[in-house]
Amino acid sequence: MWGRQGEASLTYKRMSSRDYAKVDVEERSALSQNGMEQEITNPSWRLSLPHIIVATISSFLFGYHLGVVNEPLETISSDLGFSGNTLAEGLVVSTCLGGAFIGSLFSGWIADEIGRRRAFQLCALPMVIGASVSATTKTLEGMLIGRFLVGTGMGVGPPVASLYVTEVSPAFVRGTYGSFIQLATCLGLMGALFVGIPVKAIIGWWRICFWIATIPAGILAFAMMFCAESPHWLYKKGRIAEAEAEFEKLLGGSHVKYAIADLHKSDRGDETDTVKLSELLYGRHFRVVFIGTTLFALQQLSGINAVFYFSSTVFKSAGVPSDLANVFVGIANLSGSITAMILMDKLGRKALLIWSFFGMAVAMFLQVVGANSFVSGSAALSLSVGGMLLFVLTFALGAGPVPGLLLPEIFPNRIRAKAMAVCLSVHWVINFFVGLFFLPLLEQLGPQLLYSMFCTFCLMAVVFVKRNVVETKGRSLQEIEIALLPQE
Numbered sequence: 054m055w056g057r058q059g060e061a062s063l064t065y066k067r068m069s070s071r072d073y074a075k076v077d078v079e080e081r082s083a084l085s086q087n088g089m090e091q092e093i094t095n096p097s098w099r100l101s102l103p104h105i106i107v108a109t110i111s112s113f114l115f116g117y118h119l120g121v122v123n124e125p126l127e128t129i130s131s132d133l134g135f136s137g138n139t140l141a142e143g144l145v146v147s148t149c150l151g152g153a154f155i156g157s158l159f160s161g162w163i164a165d166e167i168g169r170r171r172a173f174q175l176c177a178l179p180m181v182i183g184a185s186v187s188a189t190t191k192t193l194e195g196m197l198i199g200r201f202l203v204g205t206g207m208g209v210g211p212p213v214a215s216l217y218v219t220e221v222s223p224a225f226v227r228g229t230y231g232s233f234i235q236l237a238t239c240l241g242l243m244g245a246l247f248v249g250i251p252v253k254a255i256i257g258w259w260r261i262c263f264w265i266a267t268i269p270a271g272i273l274a275f276a277m278m279f280c281a282e283s284p285h286w287l288y289k290k291g292r293i294a295e296a297e298a299e300f301e302k303l304l305g306g307s308h309v310k311y312a313i314a315d316l317h318k319s320d321r322g323d324e325t326d327t328v329k330l331s332e333l334l335y336g337r338h339f340r341v342v343f344i345g346t347t348l349f350a351l352q353q354l355s356g357i358n359a360v361f362y363f364s365s366t367v368f369k370s371a372g373v374p375s376d377l378a379n380v381f382v383g384i385a386n387l388s389g390s391i392t393a394m395i396l397m398d399k400l401g402r403k404a405l406l407i408w409s410f411f412g413m414a415v416a417m418f419l420q421v422v423g424a425n426s427f428v429s430g431s432a433a434l435s436l437s438v439g440g441m442l443l444f445v446l447t448f449a450l451g452a453g454p455v456p457g458l459l460l461p462e463i464f465p466n467r468i469r470a471k472a473m474a475v476c477l478s479v480h481w482v483i484n485f486f487v488g489l490f491f492l493p494l495l496e497q498l499g500p501q502l503l504y505s506m507f508c509t510f511c512l513m514a515v516v517f518v519k520r521n522v523v524e525t526k527g528r529s530l531q532e533i534e535i536a537l538l539p540q541e
Contacts, residue, residue: 095225096304104280105230108217109237110273111210116241118203124249125259135193148197152204154481160212161474169217169283176209177274181267188263212473219461220283221303224529228397231458236390243383285466288316315531345460345476351514353483356507357448359491385442389449401526402459409451410514416444417508424500462525465534
């Protein structure tokens with residue numbers, strides 16, 4: 054599975070980086086006339102698929118650790134002696150967010166300094182240690198330390214996964230592979246809910262739930278030793294020969310020359326310069342960073358996490374048990390993720406974003422109507438439950454998976470890792486405040502006004518995407534960079 058294609062390896066002859074710089078339009082035309090043009094065919098998607106699957110284990114862990122305490126929280130609080138303490142229970146859930154914020158702040162520096170592969174291995178380490186601490190602790194403090202450590206790994210994993218998947222995927226399947234991240238997160242959430250089912254029947258089962266999390270983390274750290282390093286990162290570091298070798302693993306020998314030539318096209322001679330924060334906040338990089346941070350902000354302000362927080366209450370009022378409610382939400386999320394994977398490279402990122410946010414606005418409107426006092430009880434419950442499931446489904450179609458794929462595509466190679474770190478930090482900050490203020494605002498404003506605000510943010514997102522987001526479907530990262538970044 055990890056090997057190179059034998060025929061390609063035999064016929065492929067490595068050239069120097071100076072030779073690749075000469076691969077321009079005239080050379081391609083000459084090759085075409087001689088019948089030697091091979092770039093017209095897409096590289097095999099099978100070569101890069103194993104590397105993508107390993108990378109998305111980090112996303113599976115992200116989803117698993119988000120959901121691992123949902124079912125066992127009551128048992129954990131009882132066993133560790135803080136039953137009935139809502140503040141302590143909230144800390145067990147939210148300490149991960151604090152750790153994730155810290156991890157995301159440093160994710161760009163880590164990915165740029167030690168490479169994408171080692172960054173994956175580094176993020177797996179606190180996940181193994183943190184899960185082990187949580188599984189063996191006998192105190193609240195130990196649980197919080199374990200959750201914080203896991204959170205730091207969660208903060209590093211998603212941005213590095215987005216970077217890696219974007220940089221090693223062939224352009225024609227980059228959208229499909231990018232959707233694997235959302236799909237893996239969804240499977241992680243569902244896996245955590247499934248593993249947590251016996252928690253009330255088996256004493257101490259919640260400890261097993263944490264121990265299980267160490268297995269995929271260990272697999273991630275081990276399997277990454279056999280994965281390709283990002284050729285874009287190697288090129289950025291001036292390691293051209295190694296970048297060529299990794300392109301050969303990922304694309305096949307016949308496509309290496311053109312992949313390196315594309316990297317030369319966008320090379321401004323400053324690849325190895327240190328990226329300063331000021332470069333991201335103003336100047337020629339401001340536009341793409343502004344698009345990225347705004348997309349992640351609107352993603353969270355749409356109310357997706359509030360919907361997840363409140364879903365059990367809505368289903369309970371409709372007489373649906375919490376475990377069955379989780380199944381319904383999981384099916385909606387998984388269905389949307391699979392559909393997005395199929396459509397990402399057919400309809401494109403921009404179309405999916407627009408229709409996703411519009412569908413979320415419609416779903417929120419249904420919940421606003423359901424919260425109206427003039428609507429009868431059964432109709433109100435139907436609108437609330439239907440609106441909630443529609444919201445989760447449409448979110449998974451575009452607003453969930455697209456930002457994590459689109460942003461590494463539009464960020465230039467030189468700033469890609471650090472720009473993703475800035476955007477993910479904004480994501481975690483807004484995520485934290487939405488979770489903090491949702492219930493108080495719900496009590497003060499009521500569901501009708503609060504859901505109206507979420508609906509408004511979704512419509513704002515539609516307008517923002519239509520005006521600012523460019524389509525990246527089927528285009529190489531270098532073509533996107535040249536199109537978006539003004540020439541100096």
